[in-house]
Amino acid sequence: MNKLLRIILIVVIAAIAVAGQRWYSYVTNTTDPFDEVGIDLQSYMPAPIRHWGCMQLKKNFGTKTLPPYGCQSPDNSASWIEG
Template sequence: MIVVIAVVAIMGQRWYSYVTNTTDPFDEVGISLQSYMPAPLRHWGCMQLKQNFGQKTLPPYGCQSADSGTKWVD
């Protein structure tokens, strides 16, 4: 049980570091963790990334709008 809690805590911290970072929106581990999060957390994560990188780069996988891969999800 302690191992499961530790793994969830480490993964959660790693995901949070990814979505709040200001250096690399294309971190492969962060993108993978983002895809495993529940929908509300994925949306919040994409909004954080958009806030940090919205005008600077294309959205990473999972944060693109449904109609265009070059636009951020709203």
């Protein structure tokens, strides 16, 4: 039983590490703010982390493109959230 629990724990930690690395690659990229996997991962993050991610994307793409889903201002979907 302990061996099964250890394997499950290792798989869960590995999945979290892979998803975290993929999300970090998305928010720090400089090529594509509309990566579907990155946007989905961004939407699952807690609010403070999601906000930091949006600020990173805004720093890289602020005036070049519209904000991706989740980084739009509540009153105007064509502008970035303030931060």
